[in-house]
Amino acid sequence: MAELKERLRTDLTTAMKGRDELRTATLRMVLAAVSAEEVSGKEARELSDDEVLAVLRREAKKRREAAEAFAGAGRTEQAERERAEEGVVATYLPAQLGDADLTALVADVITRTGASGMKDMGKVMGAANQEVAGRAEGGRVAAEVRRQLG
Known part of the structure; x- marks a missing residue:
């Protein structure tokens, strides 16, 4: 199993035990996206760490775009939630270039x-x-x- 996927699962368990609702919900969504990617295509396969990173980047981008959309519609509470979820996902991504x-x-x-x-x-x-x-x-x-x- 990919190290990153295993780390996501371990962190999910820790978040659930710590009753961290935001982190639990976000990690569940990310792991669901990883699982969906694994079964897409002609046959199921295990994703590599690079492929899991690609899924994480895609999920972070979705959260960023949703936050912008919510903010543009005046729904600040939902926009803040999306930004917080993006922050959780970003902790698993490599540092961005300045x-x-x-x-x-x-x-x-x-x-x-x-x-x-x-x-x-x-x-x-x-x-x-x-x-x-x-x-x-x-x-x-x-x-x-x-x-x-x-």
Whole structure:
């Protein structure tokens, strides 16, 4: 079994024993998403830690988008709940790159690929996303690549 999935299960048990309602509910939702991913496709399989991380990133993004939607609709209580859930999920994700680190990484990729303009954005994005490896959202990476190429 993937280490990360086992850690999620252990933390769920701890949260249940500690009667931490927010953490319990969030971890249950995340584990349900992991289980759904495992049985999707032609046959059931065990997810690797990288695949579990991808599910966690997707769940964090869902919470962030839901919080924005609730806040935009004036439902601050639900928006705060979604942000709190995103915070729980974020504890299992690798540390995010800061703006300065992302700028330096993109500049390095542009130099290595020999990109000279917006026509090379796809080539730069492919290489940059491999370097970033989930430590920054694709939108942030794309905006930085656009800024440096444009």
